[in-house]
Amino acid sequence: METTTPSEPRLRALLEAGIALASDLSLDSLLQRLTEVAAELTGARYAALGVISPAGSRLERFVTHGLDDDTRFSIGDPPHGRGILGALITDAKPLRLHAIGDDPRSVGFPPNHPPMHTFLGVPVVLRGTAYGNLYLTEKEGGGDFTEADEELVGLLAAQAAVAIENARLYESATRWSQQLESLIEVTSALASETDLDRLLDLVARRLQELLEARLVALALPASPDELRIVAAAGDGAGEIVGTMVSRRDSKAGRILERGNSERVDSLLDDREANVDFTRRVQARTGLWVPLLLQGRPIGVITAYDKLGAPDARFSDDDVRLAETFAARAAVGVELSERVQRDALRRIVAAQELERRRLARELHDETGQALTSILLGLKQLEGAEPASVEALRELVVATLQDVRRLAVELRPKVLDDFGLVPALERLAQSFAEQTGIAVDLEAGAITERLPAEVETAIYRIVQEALTNVVKHAHAHRVSVFLTRNNRRIKALIEDDGQGFSPEAATGDGIGLIGMRERIELLDGTLTVESTSTSGTAIAVEVPA
Numbered sequence: 042m043e044t045t046t047p048s049e050p051r052l053r054a055l056l057e058a059g060i061a062l063a064s065d066l067s068l069d070s071l072l073q074r075l076t077e078v079a080a081e082l083t084g085a086r087y088a089a090l091g092v093i094s095p096a097g098s099r100l101e102r103f104v105t106h107g108l109d110d111d112t113r114f115s116i117g118d119p120p121h122g123r124g125i126l127g128a129l130i131t132d133a134k135p136l137r138l139h140a141i142g143d144d145p146r147s148v149g150f151p152p153n154h155p156p157m158h159t160f161l162g163v164p165v166v167l168r169g170t171a172y173g174n175l176y177l178t179e180k181e182g183g184g185d186f187t188e189a190d191e192e193l194v195g196l197l198a199a200q201a202a203v204a205i206e207n208a209r210l211y212e213s214a215t216r217w218s219q220q221l222e223s224l225i226e227v228t229s230a231l232a233s234e235t236d237l238d239r240l241l242d243l244v245a246r247r248l249q250e251l252l253e254a255r256l257v258a259l260a261l262p263a264s265p266d267e268l269r270i271v272a273a274a275g276d277g278a279g280e281i282v283g284t285m286v287s288r289r290d291s292k293a294g295r296i297l298e299r300g301n302s303e304r305v306d307s308l309l310d311d312r313e314a315n316v317d318f319t320r321r322v323q324a325r326t327g328l329w330v331p332l333l334l335q336g337r338p339i340g341v342i343t344a345y346d347k348l349g350a351p352d353a354r355f356s357d358d359d360v361r362l363a364e365t366f367a368a369r370a371a372v373g374v375e376l377s378e379r380v381q382r383d384a385l386r387r388i389v390a391a392q393e394l395e396r397r398r399l400a401r402e403l404h405d406e407t408g409q410a411l412t413s414i415l416l417g418l419k420q421l422e423g424a425e426p427a428s429v430e431a432l433r434e435l436v437v438a439t440l441q442d443v444r445r446l447a448v449e450l451r452p453k454v455l456d457d458f459g460l461v462p463a464l465e466r467l468a469q470s471f472a473e474q475t476g477i478a479v480d481l482e483a484g485a486i487t488e489r490l491p492a493e494v495e496t497a498i499y500r501i502v503q504e505a506l507t508n509v510v511k512h513a514h515a516h517r518v519s520v521f522l523t524r525n526n527r528r529i530k531a532l533i534e535d536d537g538q539g540f541s542p543e544a545a546t547g548d549g550i551g552l553i554g555m556r557e558r559i560e561l562l563d564g565t566l567t568v569e570s571t572s573t574s575g576t577a578i579a580v581e582v583p584a
């Protein structure tokens with residue numbers, strides 16, 4: 042007999058289901074309960090509730106009633122959402138069938154599946170969003186499911202929809218607040234942390250947690266050809282920190298070039314991903330995001346394998362999240378570079394100041410003291426000729442040393458008359474002391490340059506000349522100064538035995554110091570050297 046309105050026990054069951062909804066059951070137990078009630082109320086032998094993933098393409102949960110564990114186990118995987126179940130996913134409308142197999146969309150049952158004939162499927166929808174479907178089969182007594190059954194199940198399905206929506210809202214709200222907290226943490230670390238490594242480490246760790254990635258790595262350019270992994274979090278993070286990665290043969294290198302984020306759902310099929318590295322970290326999927334500073338890529342964040350996702354894929358939301366963190370990391374890198382440059386600039390300036398003070402002291406005080414000793418000795422001449430003469434020679438030599446030292450430390454002529462006269466002096470005394478001819482051409486520079494440019498170029502020529510005596514075995518050396526378009530160029534060439542600039546280590550801060558000084562002034566320094574044509578150092582600075 043068909044009932045068109047819910048009878049009393051049915052109403053009670055419905056009510057109970059509603060109460061269950063208000064209690065704090067987990068989503069799974071709640072869906073299980075609703076599925077059971079639906080079976081009870083309609084007299085169905087089997088019932089199931091499938092929840093569609095937020096992306097809408099597959100079933101993310103599948104709750105069943107009426108199948109014992111053994112049967113469920115022998116059927117295997119829950120349905121993928123093809124056949125009749127698929128039809129209900131794409132077309133969210135109730136469906137009643139006398140025999141499932143009769144519907145043209147049916148694809149049949151997997152092996153070990155109990156036979157099912159009569160069928161009622163009702164979509165789980167709320168405000169137009171389809172969250173899944175409630176399915177019932179095998180109505181007691183062999184009859185078909187009725188319209189009243191359909192209505193009742195519709196009510197239960199609506200409750201299921203509310204529960205699923207609540208759970209999703211709760212999940213995304215927690216995720217949001219977690220993301221916000223981590224962002225605030227990273228942002229405040231940016232303001233307080235002076236140690237870049239610690240900051241990048243924090244970025245990697247928080248991102249790995251939020252993305253639920255197996256591994257997150259952060260790489261910065263280490264040279265024109267390589268990136269260095271400077272921070273990592275997750276599986277095997279310890280082993281990859283410090284690893285160098287070729288820029289040409291890696292995805293990270295390409296991303297650094299292009300400056301765009303990218304998601305790769307199958308690393309096996311990606312031609313840019315570095316095969317060795319992918320194998321080493323055993324990754325299936327990946328996510329790459331550049332660190333952008335005013336649109337310029339300065340580093341790359343990589344995440345591998347989303348844990349929890351059945352196919353390990355990341356989503357577009359994950360990309361956006363990583364981009365937010367990458368922006369913070371970029372600011373951190375920039376700040377730290379600026380702090381380092383400032384510190385270096387202060388050190389260089391302080392050094393020059395100290396040298397200037399020492400030079401003045403040597404020249405003025407020590408030099409004068411020695412001169413007066415010399416004058417005193419003159420008066421003693423003839424008294425004890427031999428010993429006085431020896432003493433006088435010693436004092437003269439010392440006085441020369443002191444003057445030379447004073448000039449080396451910081452020639453007064455550099456402060457008083459500028460770069461060109463100072464270089465002329467330097468070239469002259471160099472030639473006198475070493476016997477190596479210096480060809481200086483600096484006619485292009487007619488006026489004074491900014492003090493730090495004059496000092497930097499002077500120090501570079503000075504160090505280059507010292508290197509020529511120490512290492513080059515040269516006969517000639519030339520120093521050319523030219524200027525064009527507000528840029529000063531200096532070229533120091535010798536005809537010595539040359540060296541290999543890449544391999545040169547030196548004990549000194551010589552070549553390295555030159556480069557640092559020039560970079561502080563936003564200039565460039567290149568060293569070319571061969572055993573046949575000697576060494577050429579070219580410097581260019583804006584002035």
Ligand SMILES: Nc1ncnc2c1ncn2[C@@H]1O[C@H](COP(=O)(O)OP(=O)(O)O)[C@@H](O)[C@H]1O
Pocket residue numbers: 508509511512513535537538539540545546547548549550551552553576
């Ligand atoms: N003009 C040059 N000719 C030959 N070799 C050079 C020259 N300049 C530098 N080098 C090589 O480069 C190395 C590094 O130079 P540098 O950084 O000034 O350190 P240092 O002079 O203290 O050794 C030197 O040890 C030397 O081998």
Ligand SMILES: [Mg+2]
Pocket residue numbers: 504507508547549551552
């Ligand atoms: Mg040197």
